[in-house]
Amino acid sequence: MTEVRGCNLxxxxxxxxxxxxxxxxxxxxxxxxGMTAVAAKLAGSNLAGxxxxxxxxxxxxxxxxxxxxxESSKFVGPVPAPVTGVLLRGNEALASDPNVVxxxxxxxxxxxxxxxxxxxxxxxxxxxxxxxxxxxxxxxEADNISC
Amino acid sequence: MEDEKILIVMTSGPDTPRRCATPFFFATLxxxxxxxxxxxxxxxxxxxxxxxxxxxxxxxxxxxxxxxFIQDALDAGVKFTACTASTELHDLKPEDLLDGVKMVGGAYxxxxxxxxxxxxxx
Numbered sequence: 001m002t003e004v005r006g007c008n009l010x011x012x013x014x015x016x017x018x019x020x021x022x023x024x025x026x027x028x029x030x031x032x033x034g035m036t037a038v039a040a041k042l043a044g045s046n047l048a049g050x051x052x053x054x055x056x057x058x059x060x061x062x063x064x065x066x067x068x069x070x071e072s073s074k075f076v077g078p079v080p081a082p083v084t085g086v087l088l089r090g091n092e093a094l095a096s097d098p099n100v101v102x103x104x105x106x107x108x109x110x111x112x113x114x115x116x117x118x119x120x121x122x123x124x125x126x127x128x129x130x131x132x133x134x135x136x137x138x139x140x141e142a143d144n145i146s147c
Numbered sequence: 148m149e150d151e152k153i154l155i156v157m158t159s160g161p162d163t164p165r166r167c168a169t170p171f172f173f174a175t176l177x178x179x180x181x182x183x184x185x186x187x188x189x190x191x192x193x194x195x196x197x198x199x200x201x202x203x204x205x206x207x208x209x210x211x212x213x214x215x216f217i218q219d220a221l222d223a224g225v226k227f228t229a230c231t232a233s234t235e236l237h238d239l240k241p242e243d244l245l246d247g248v249k250m251v252g253g254a255y256x257x258x259x260x261x262x263x264x265x266x267x268x269x
Contacts, residue, residue: 053180069179074211076172076219078179 004137007037007147010106014126016082017139019064022106023082023126025119030088034110035070035079038140040102041147044072047098050079052090052112060086060117063125068111070101083122085114153182154263156256160191161204164213167195168206170269171216171225178223185263186220187256188248189230192269194237196229196244221247230256 002009009015013022020039023031035043052068061067066078067087081087090112093100101109116122127135140146155174159166170186177184188196195201201214221227227248234241234250241250260266 066179066181069176071176076176076179077223078181 002133004133005140005146007041007140007145008106009036009038009133009136011129011133013106014082014123014128015132015136016063016080016125017127017132017136019080019082021080021082023114024106024110026113029115029119031083031085031114031116031119032110033067033082033112033114034105035101037105037147038136038145039070039079040105040109042075042145043070043077043102044074045099045102047072047102050094050098050101050111052087056087057089058086060084061114063122067114070098079111081114082126083114083116083119085116085119088113088115151182152259152263153177153184154259154266155184155186156266156268157186157188157192157195158190159269160194161200162191164204164206166206166269167201167204167213168211168216170267171213171220173267174220174225175216175223178220178225182264184220184224185226185228185259187228187230187251187259189233189256190236193229193233193239193244196227196248197237197239198243198245217245228255228259 002011015022020036023033049071061081063084064080067081068079157170174184202212204213228251229248231250
């Protein structure tokens with residue numbers, strides 16, 4: 001586990017830093033995706049809903065387009081897709097307990113699964129490993145964000 | 148996916164602060180879902196667009212003013228249109244309203260409604 005400014009940011013994930021979302025390649029070639037501990041911090045501690053738009057399931061979403069929404073009493077905003085891909089399914093557990101995305105953002109709190117359209121090309125646009133975490137740290141320092 | 152249009156008609160104003168947060172919150176949420184969202188302000192809703200007014204309207208005592216909800220909606224890309232006749236009702240001139248508000252007639256509202264997938268009224 002790597003902690004940056006109080007935010008847990010594992011080195012083995014792929015991050016779209018500006019949007020505070022992560023992707024994790026699964027053995028079957030799909031991606032599990034979610035929002036980072038930083039996004040959870042920005043959204044607030046008591047989430048009212050994390051919702052994948054049902055109509056988007058089975059559709060290809062471009063990198064950066066909204067794949068889900070997060071609502072709390074102080075925030076409402078999109079969860080953008082980290083890479084271009086077909087939205088396969090949302091995490092149904094979030095309907096009854098949206099706050100799992102704050103408690104366990106990289107585990108039980110995953111948001112959706114995507115079939116990436118061109119992972120080999122797109123992964124170059126994501127930050128990963130020690131260099132990726134250093135880049136994320138620079139972003140947090142520039143924006144003065146801590147968890 | 149093709150963007151879909153949503154229209155939110157806002158008639159509530161500063162006299163009913165508790166009715167003035169949710170319409171903007173829903174608009175922001177719909178924009179976050181990639182809907183193309185237009186709000187049409189008429190009757191007392193137009194008063195919320197008067198420069199300086201929304202800063203003084205608090206849906207919850209001690210909470211965020213309506214101006215904060217308006218800013219969230221504008222930041223998310225929600226378009227604001229105001230009914231010209233309602234500005235006359237309140238003796239407002241176009242320059243009295245927030246920057247970026249488009250002044251339109253009633254027929255424009257009907258076109259928005261016809262083009263929208265969903266229309267909500269508050």
